Amino acid sequence: MNKPSGLYCALSLVTASFLSAFDSTVFPPAIATIAKDLGGSTTTTFWIGTAYILPSASLQPFVCELSHRYGRRPFLLISTSFFAVGSIVGVVARTMPGIIAGRAIQGIGGAGFITLPTVVITDRFPASQRPLYTSLIQIFSALGMAMGPVVGGLISQYAHDDGDGHGGWRWIFYVNFPLCAVGYLAILLTPWPPHSNSRRPVDWVGCVLFTSSLVSLMLGITWGGTLYEWSSVNVLLPLCLGAAGLVCTVGWELWGSAAPFLPAEMLRNGSSLALYLGTILQGTSLHGCFYHISSYLEGIRHETPNMAGVGLLAILSTLIPASLTASWVATKTGRLRELMWCGWVVTITATATLCVLTAHSPTGTWVGILLALGVGHGFLLNSQLFLAQATAPASHAAYASCLYNTFRTVGFALGVVVGATVLQNLMARSLRDSGFSADTARRLADDLGNLYYLAAGKSDPGTARLVVDAYLDGFHGIFAVLAGLGGTPESNLWNWYDSCPTV
Numbered sequence: 465m466n467k468p469s470g471l472y473c474a475l476s477l478v479t480a481s482f483l484s485a486f487d488s489t490v491f492p493p494a495i496a497t498i499a500k501d502l503g504g505s506t507t508t509t510f511w512i513g514t515a516y517i518l519p520s521a522s523l524q525p526f527v528c529e530l531s532h533r534y535g536r537r538p539f540l541l542i543s544t545s546f547f548a549v550g551s552i553v554g555v556v557a558r559t560m561p562g563i564i565a566g567r568a569i570q571g572i573g574g575a576g577f578i579t580l581p582t583v584v585i586t587d588r589f590p591a592s593q594r595p596l597y598t599s600l601i602q603i604f605s606a607l608g609m610a611m612g613p614v615v616g617g618l619i620s621q622y623a624h625d626d627g628d629g630h631g632g633w634r635w636i637f638y639v640n641f642p643l644c645a646v647g648y649l650a651i652l653l654t655p656w657p658p659h660s661n662s663r664r665p666v667d668w669v670g671c672v673l674f675t676s677s678l679v680s681l682m683l684g685i686t687w688g689g690t691l692y693e694w695s696s697v698n699v700l701l702p703l704c705l706g707a708a709g710l711v712c713t714v715g716w717e718l719w720g721s722a723a724p725f726l727p728a729e730m731l732r733n734g735s736s737l738a739l740y741l742g743t744i745l746q747g748t749s750l751h752g753c754f755y756h757i758s759s760y761l762e763g764i765r766h767e768t769p770n771m772a773g774v775g776l777l778a779i780l781s782t783l784i785p786a787s788l789t790a791s792w793v794a795t796k797t798g799r800l801r802e803l804m805w806c807g808w809v810v811t812i813t814a815t816a817t818l819c820v821l822t823a824h825s826p827t828g829t830w831v832g833i834l835l836a837l838g839v840g841h842g843f844l845l846n847s848q849l850f851l852a853q854a855t856a857p858a859s860h861a862a863y864a865s866c867l868y869n870t871f872r873t874v875g876f877a878l879g880v881v882v883g884a885t886v887l888q889n890l891m892a893r894s895l896r897d898s899g900f901s902a903d904t905a906r907r908l909a910d911d912l913g914n915l916y917y918l919a920a921g922k923s924d925p926g927t928a929r930l931v932v933d934a935y936l937d938g939f940h941g942i943f944a945v946l947a948g949l950g951g952t953p954e955s956n957l958w959n960w961y962d963s964c965p966t967v
């Protein structure tokens with residue numbers, strides 16, 4: 465590949481990575497503004513994040529499989545088109561379901577944006593060079609994550625809304641259009657090599673089974689304890705169907721498919737399975753903390769949306785250097801297991817320490833915890849990706865990259881969903897214990913916009929104090945659950961990690 469072609473290729477990949485990361489973090493600082501403007505409940509408002517992440521996670525193997533058959537370039541273009549169309553839907557939407565629909569369409573494009581850059585790098589570069597090029601993708605992904613909350617906060621706080629429904633926080637969707645244009649041009653100008661798998665059959669059954677099962681499972685988790693009781697058939701049915709579908713997917717891939725999109729060698733590899741489970745847990749912890757820390761800063765500390773976005777930079781200011789350190793270690797020494805262990809210890813400790821935060825905690829306290837959290841997650845991001853590639857046969861390295869991105873994004877969705885469920889249920893319980901009726905407690909816990917209003921003291925001071933206390937109970941519960949998810953299973957997985965090869 466000559467230098468101009470390489471630059472165009474790199475530009476297309478980093479644009480895709482930037483867009484997917486940017487849109488995963490741009491909305492948290494604007495959640496309160498959107499909820500107030502459109503009257504969104506706690507559950508429907510957090511679906512703004514889940515609606516994007518859910519298709520992004522579930523469709524990645526499908527996109528990867530189709531790109532093996534028809535080529536990477538067409539699916540980068542298709543992904544960009546879906547992303548642009550979803551942004552248009554978000555701009556013209558006037559209701560919460562309309563916003564959620566736009567985010568879901570964006571999420572379909574995000575599936576390609578997340579998985580195809582690492583797959584293309586795996587296609588074109590040997591294992592010894594992948595850390596360098598993967599670092600480039602990670603830098604722009606981290607840059608997108610860093611700019612997202614700042615831009616989201618600035619737009620929601622300062623963008624003028626002239627009352628015609630086209631300004632204000634909707635500029636969050638408008639900013640995607642020039643980036644999509646840059647991506648289109650870079651993809652079209654890049655000379656892609658002839659595709660060699662044009663006759664490879666597509667595992668349609670496996671892809672449909674996996675995608676539908678994952679969506680069903682996530683819907684059950686999302687509805688449990690929020691829209692319906694956990695014992696309700698509306699929750700148990702999708703959970704059971706999703707779990708059974710994933711079991712059927714594994715069975716089909718092992719014994720039924722002539723060309724499985726999940727290679728049997730990877731499904732039978734204990735080290736690979738341990739790494740992918742760890743990837744889900746790490747994604748859950750990272751995105752759960754990221755999403756709900758923003759709500760803590762706005763709802764409990766009464767920070768402006770802009771300052772909430774700036775506050776989240778504390779995580780990213782250390783995540784990027786720590787991620788680059790992991791890449792450097794991989795390139796120079798290949799010793800990643802030690803970094804991964806250190807990453808988990810720091811991540812779990814920092815997440816658990818978030819439980820000590822109060823409405824009056826010094827700024828230095830929560831900033832210091834977020835800095836430590838960034839270090840832990842930075843070590844984990846690249847070390848788990850490189851080990852996932854190393855544990856797979858060379859011919860399946862692209863699939864390993866795809867599965868890593870898929871399971872990490874599943875973790876992102878779980879982080880938002882689990883956090884929202886814990887927050888709403890613990891808040892309702894705390895409000896009931898404070899003397900509110902069960903119906904009033906449930907209604908308050910489900911009305912995020914009104915909660916921000918009450919917590920800010922814009923009503924009776926006594927009510928405001930009770931709401932803040934309930935809010936804190938909910939947030940402490942979120943961070944305790946996220947720390948537990950990272951700590952308990954990981955202690956049992958480390959023996960499997962020991963069997964992972966070096967890079």
